[in-house]
Amino acid sequence: MATATAAPDERLATTSLVGRLLKRPEIGALIAAIAVFIFFAVVTDTFATAGGASTWLRTSSTIGVMAVAVAVLMIGGEFDLSAGAMTGFTGLVVGVLTTEYGLNIWAAMVVSLALALGIGAINGILVMRTGLPSFIVTLGTFFVLQGVDLAVPKAIIGQVAIQGMADVPFYDQPKAVFGSAISVLGGNVYASVFWWIGVTALATWILLRTKVGNWIFAVGGAQTASRQIGVPVFKTKVGLFMTTAGAGWLAGMLLLFSVSTVQANTGVGQEFIYIICAVVGGCLLTGGYGSAIGAAFGALIYGMTNQGIVYAGWDNNWLRAFLGVMLLGAVLLNEWVRKRAETSR
Amino acid sequence: MSDTKSTTHEAHPDTSKPAEVGTPIIEVVDIGKRYGSVIALSEVTTSVRAGEVTCVLGDNGAGKSTFIKILAGAHEHTDGTLNIDGVSRHLASPRVALDLGIATVYQDLAVVPLMPVWRNFFLGSEPTTGFGPFKKLDVATMKKTTKSELAAMGIDLRDVDQPIGTLSGGERQCVAIARAVYFGARVLILDEPTAALGVKQSGVVLKYIAKARERGLGVVFITHNPHHAYPVGDRFMLLRRGKSMGDFPKSEITLDELTAMMAGGAELEALSHELSRELGADSEVAKKMELAVEDAEA
Numbered sequence: 043m044a045t046a047t048a049a050p051d052e053r054l055a056t057t058s059l060v061g062r063l064l065k066r067p068e069i070g071a072l073i074a075a076i077a078v079f080i081f082f083a084v085v086t087d088t089f090a091t092a093g094g095a096s097t098w099l100r101t102s103s104t105i106g107v108m109a110v111a112v113a114v115l116m117i118g119g120e121f122d123l124s125a126g127a128m129t130g131f132t133g134l135v136v137g138v139l140t141t142e143y144g145l146n147i148w149a150a151m152v153v154s155l156a157l158a159l160g161i162g163a164i165n166g167i168l169v170m171r172t173g174l175p176s177f178i179v180t181l182g183t184f185f186v187l188q189g190v191d192l193a194v195p196k197a198i199i200g201q202v203a204i205q206g207m208a209d210v211p212f213y214d215q216p217k218a219v220f221g222s223a224i225s226v227l228g229g230n231v232y233a234s235v236f237w238w239i240g241v242t243a244l245a246t247w248i249l250l251r252t253k254v255g256n257w258i259f260a261v262g263g264a265q266t267a268s269r270q271i272g273v274p275v276f277k278t279k280v281g282l283f284m285t286t287a288g289a290g291w292l293a294g295m296l297l298l299f300s301v302s303t304v305q306a307n308t309g310v311g312q313e314f315i316y317i318i319c320a321v322v323g324g325c326l327l328t329g330g331y332g333s334a335i336g337a338a339f340g341a342l343i344y345g346m347t348n349q350g351i352v353y354a355g356w357d358n359n360w361l362r363a364f365l366g367v368m369l370l371g372a373v374l375l376n377e378w379v380r381k382r383a384e385t386s387r
Numbered sequence: 388m389s390d391t392k393s394t395t396h397e398a399h400p401d402t403s404k405p406a407e408v409g410t411p412i413i414e415v416v417d418i419g420k421r422y423g424s425v426i427a428l429s430e431v432t433t434s435v436r437a438g439e440v441t442c443v444l445g446d447n448g449a450g451k452s453t454f455i456k457i458l459a460g461a462h463e464h465t466d467g468t469l470n471i472d473g474v475s476r477h478l479a480s481p482r483v484a485l486d487l488g489i490a491t492v493y494q495d496l497a498v499v500p501l502m503p504v505w506r507n508f509f510l511g512s513e514p515t516t517g518f519g520p521f522k523k524l525d526v527a528t529m530k531k532t533t534k535s536e537l538a539a540m541g542i543d544l545r546d547v548d549q550p551i552g553t554l555s556g557g558e559r560q561c562v563a564i565a566r567a568v569y570f571g572a573r574v575l576i577l578d579e580p581t582a583a584l585g586v587k588q589s590g591v592v593l594k595y596i597a598k599a600r601e602r603g604l605g606v607v608f609i610t611h612n613p614h615h616a617y618p619v620g621d622r623f624m625l626l627r628r629g630k631s632m633g634d635f636p637k638s639e640i641t642l643d644e645l646t647a648m649m650a651g652g653a654e655l656e657a658l659s660h661e662l663s664r665e666l667g668a669d670s671e672v673a674k675k676m677e678l679a680v681e682d683a684e685a
Contacts, residue, residue: 247523251523251524251526252515252522252523252524253513253515253522253524255524256502256506256509256510256513256524257510257511259499259501259502259506260499260502260506260510260511263499263500263501263502264497264498264499264500266497267497267498267499268497268499268510268511270481270493270497271497271510271511272482272511272512273510273511330499330501330502331501
């Protein structure tokens with residue numbers, strides 16, 4: 043490795059830090075996040091305070107954990123529309139098993155994780171074996187989960203929300219891991235924020251510095267070519283779907299232990315928010331290109347806008363309109379970047 | 388040429404030393420392939436030798452694809468014998484062919500356009516450092532090796548970090564060739580590498596074919612263009628309608644003879660007669676056709 047530092051090629055102008063940054067897929071999301079922050083910090087009084095920040099960071103973090111996982115899946119060339127419903131499903135499994143059957147809370151969480159990974163594996167195997175688009179396969183899983191989330195709790199506990207979660211023995215232990223908060227400068231930093239940062243860092247490391255990361259970019263960018271060259275396409279893709287489902291479990295636990303309850307419709311509709319965050323963060327809808335950090339910034343933009351609109355006293359419904367505009371803007375920007383990357387010299 | 392192989396990549400033991408120039412690596416004798424009652428290929432005989440280029444020429448549908456699929460391990464042959472290093476074999480899968488040092492570079496090149504050149508170069512066989520969960524890509528070695536291996540093939544890249552999609556068609560072809568060579572190929576099968584390229588780019592690829600031959604590799608060069616085949620080829624095997632029209636060393640055939648055989652002298656003549664009958668002997672097209680026939684026969 044000592045000889046690895048070859049003399050830089052004289053035909054390469056020494057690229058400045060700015061120049062290198064501008065080539066990264068997440069740069070658009072970073073600039074947009076800064077703009078959104080400055081905008082609400084100026085327009086509202088509470089946004090840039092410690093208390094205000096702890097609220098929007100919390101919103102960003104629970105969305106962000108999933109957005110990062112969905113981004114990695116999208117880089118691998120697939121979608122998971124069941125990702126939102128999965129967060130409610132995993133929470134409900136833990137809730138029902140503990141409050142109704144008195145199962146140990148950690149054991150219930152393990153069961154919930156195993157079920158999530160199983161559903162992820164089914165998603166992946168169905169997509170790979172049938173050759174159907176993941177958009178259709180996971181749309182099916184999404185509806186199945188949505189139905190199960192409503193019907194099963196109704197049949198077992200007679201209602202569609204978990205009650206009495208806080209009275210479950212040892213509830214404090216997972217609560218400390220997933221739902222606690224520490225006080226910083228007069229505001230609260232929730233555990234979910236650390237999970238969000240951790241998941242983003244891990245995903246970035248895997249994508250950029252491991253074999254598996256190389257394979258994820260490859261199967262998303264050119265599946266046939268990857269197979270010809272010896273990349274284990276099937277394993278990579280099934281693993282990606284399982285990872286997304288596992289992240290769904292994590293997001294489900296973060297929600298469950300921060301509010302001590304979970305409802306049957308939790309997470310439904312969020313799947314598109316994750317995809318928007320990933321695309322805003324620089325992921326191509328066609329796969330093979332994107333960034334985990336970008337998706338984390340996408341989630342940050344979502345969280346800041348979500349709370350900023352409340353602080354500004356506007357009608358909350360403008361959030362959706364804003365997201366739509368941002369998505370279109372991001373897609374156009376990404377397409378332009380991709381065309382440049384593929385053809386320019 | 389760099390001899391710094393990565394820590395985790397092991398070259399095939401038999402491939403560590405290039406064989407002596409002229410040593411036959413692959414010999415096919417009266418090989419054939421039937422798909423049920425359809426005879427796709429029959430009675431083809433030729434050889435691939437270390438440090439030599441065997442050109443397989445034929446028009447569309449002549450059986451070129453079937454022939455390379457047999458050598459690449461994509462289809463097993465049904466007739467005749469395929470000897471590799473003197474041992475009769477049936478190649479059951481591309482993996483088996485690769486393990487014997489036979490690498491195929493297909494027309495689509497098996498590259499991922501949006502990924503950097505160095506990531507593409509090592510895709511599927513990435514070297515790593517570290518242990519267990521901390522195993523990471525050996526990025527420095529990967530970049531350095533990519534640069535030096537491409538340099539050995541005569542490609543001087545400004546930046547191995549650029550997406551491979553930004554390279555020209557010829558350069559991409561060469562990266563695919565360099566990759567196959569680095570991962571232990573002794574025989575390179577190139578499927579119409581110049582088909583989609585312009586004149587200048589074709590020249591670049593031909594240069595790399597010559598380079599690969601110099602490095603002691605056996606090259607199977609599939610093409611329908613005798614003008615591309617003749618300058619780099621040592622041996623020419625012509626296919627027409629699934630049959631071999633002969634297997635000639637360079638010393639036994641000239642470019643004109645090769646072109647004439649490719650154009651199908653007899654068929655061309657028949658076409659010329661037909662045209663002059665239908666359009667009248669003094670029609671522009673028919674006259675040109677006759678001239679072409681005379682050229683081919685000359």
